[in-house]
Amino acid sequence: MDDGPVLVAGAGPVGLATALALRARDIPVVLLEADSQDRVRPGSRALYVHHDSLKLLESLRDGVGKRLAEHGIIWNVRRTTYRGREVYARTYPPYDKKTGLPPFTSLRQADTERILLHACVQAGVTVQWDSRVTSVAPRATDVTVSTADGTSWTASHVVAADGARSVIRMEAGIGLQGSTSPGFHVVIDINGEEQCLERVFHYRHPAMAGRHVLTVPYTGGFQVDLQCKADDRPDIMASPEAVREWLPGVIGAVDEQRITWISVYKFRQLIADSFADETGRVLLVGEAAHLFPPFGARGMNSGFADADAAAAAIAYTRRELATSAISEFSKRRRTAAMSNSAAAGAALKHMRPSGSVARGRQLTAALLAPVVPRFGEWLERAPYGPVSTMVTGY
Numbered sequence: 001m002d003d004g005p006v007l008v009a010g011a012g013p014v015g016l017a018t019a020l021a022l023r024a025r026d027i028p029v030v031l032l033e034a035d036s037q038d039r040v041r042p043g044s045r046a047l048y049v050h051h052d053s054l055k056l057l058e059s060l061r062d063g064v065g066k067r068l069a070e071h072g073i074i075w076n077v078r079r080t081t082y083r084g085r086e087v088y089a090r091t092y093p094p095y096d097k098k099t100g101l102p103p104f105t106s107l108r109q110a111d112t113e114r115i116l117l118h119a120c121v122q123a124g125v126t127v128q129w130d131s132r133v134t135s136v137a138p139r140a141t142d143v144t145v146s147t148a149d150g151t152s153w154t155a156s157h158v159v160a161a162d163g164a165r166s167v168i169r170m171e172a173g174i175g176l177q178g179s180t181s182p183g184f185h186v187v188i189d190i191n192g193e194e195q196c197l198e199r200v201f202h203y204r205h206p207a208m209a210g211r212h213v214l215t216v217p218y219t220g221g222f223q224v225d226l227q228c229k230a231d232d233r234p235d236i237m238a239s240p241e242a243v244r245e246w247l248p249g250v251i252g253a254v255d256e257q258r259i260t261w262i263s264v265y266k267f268r269q270l271i272a273d274s275f276a277d278e279t280g281r282v283l284l285v286g287e288a289a290h291l292f293p294p295f296g297a298r299g300m301n302s303g304f305a306d307a308d309a310a311a312a313a314i315a316y317t318r319r320e321l322a323t324s325a326i327s328e329f330s331k332r333r334r335t336a337a338m339s340n341s342a343a344a345g346a347a348l349k350h351m352r353p354s355g356s357v358a359r360g361r362q363l364t365a366a367l368l369a370p371v372v373p374r375f376g377e378w379l380e381r382a383p384y385g386p387v388s389t390m391v392t393g394y
């Protein structure tokens with residue numbers, strides 16, 4: 001039985017959740033983060049935390065799921081428009097936070113990370129800031145990790161939560177397969193004066209020459225996600241000047257001071273060939289293992305499930321309870337990733353229909369929605385891909 005610390009690389013949401021999941025199993029943890037403690041994470045990122053994730057995090061440490069839910073908001077209006085005409089609208093009664101963990105919550109990823117980091121520190125995780133992992137040497141019995149400051153760390157396992165450009169994945173020689181779709185989205189975070197509680201998907205927004213636009217509220221503001229056309233250029237659509245020009249057509253006049261981030265992302269569907277190396281000493285979780293487009297909120301949420309599964313596999317292995325636990329982890333989480341990727345692919349096909357038949361189907365649904373509500377429901381749901389229990393893997 002090994003009782004030394006396990007290394008986790010990366011203090012993003014998934015690395016923090018992994019550290020919590022290991023501590024929940026009484027395993028000591030050293031978390032190596034490349035950035036400094038006072039960093040500001042750039043760009044707009046995850047907002048939507050699924051109920052399963054809240055439940056999981058609450059089970060890892062009392063109060064964490066509840067704190068996320070308390071800090072987050074729940075929008076109670078869902079609307080869909082097609083060329084400016086409403087095709088779906090539903091208002092739910094406001095959620096009573098006293099009834100337990102909500103069906104979801106929406107807050108900035110930076111706030112999710114702040115709450116998770118606080119929980120990690122309370123749980124006794126040792127966080128090493130300014131510790132960029134540069135190399136990894138796994139052996140049959142342990143693994144040595146080196147950081148840019150010249151320190152070497154030896155542990156029973158290292159969990160790579162070092163994100164999309166994972167050095168550890170590359171060092172372990174694990175490939176990444178999949179595709180990046182052409183085209184890009186512009187995402188803008190806008191801090192609000194009043195809390196917006198309406199999530200709206202606009203098909204072919206009339207003010208945006210037929211581009212799709214999604215607006216999603218979060219605590220203290222909302223995010224605008226513009227799907228650009230194939231021949232759009234990011235330097236033009238996402239420049240502050242361009243945004244200043246097109247944004248009021250979508251959300252009305254806005255004080256520029258309220259715009260906190262403008263970023264660009266592409267639809268990427270990439271999955272690692274394996275979620276563990278051959279020695280079973282290196283495990284991959286979160287974006288180090290898979291990249292999904294944001295629609296459907298699968299990236300961070302499925303990363304939380306990876307985190308718990310990785311911690312469970314390490315705990316079993318260290319107690320010599322199951323020799324195959326790490327390879328089982330790899331197989332199971334890779335299967336979940338493939339399912340999430342397929343669901344994201346279905347969402348992409350819907351949002352970028354390739355032929356006139358698919359486009360015609362959406363137009364027909366929009367025309368019929370006022371008299372046949374299920375067409376409106378289809379238009380409302382399809383941009384997020386099929387609902388699948390594999391988002392988190394439970």
Ligand SMILES: Cc1cc2nc3c(=O)[nH]c(=O)nc-3n(C[C@H](O)[C@H](O)[C@H](O)COP(=O)(O)OP(=O)(O)OC[C@H]3O[C@@H](n4cnc5c(N)ncnc54)[C@H](O)[C@@H]3O)c2cc1C
Nearest residue numbers: 010012013014034046047048133163286287297299300301
């Ligand atoms: C616009 C947008 C919206 C999104 N919305 C959602 C959503 O609503 N719900 C959802 O589930 N997902 C969403 N996602 C995806 C989500 O943001 C990611 O899945 C999530 O950030 C992945 O977390 P991670 O911890 O795996 O990686 P990251 O967040 O990238 O964290 C990696 C960490 O590792 C550190 N690091 C990097 N290299 C090293 C190294 N060599 N050594 C040590 N540390 C290192 C980095 O500094 C960072 O702290 C969205 C993404 C985008 C772009």
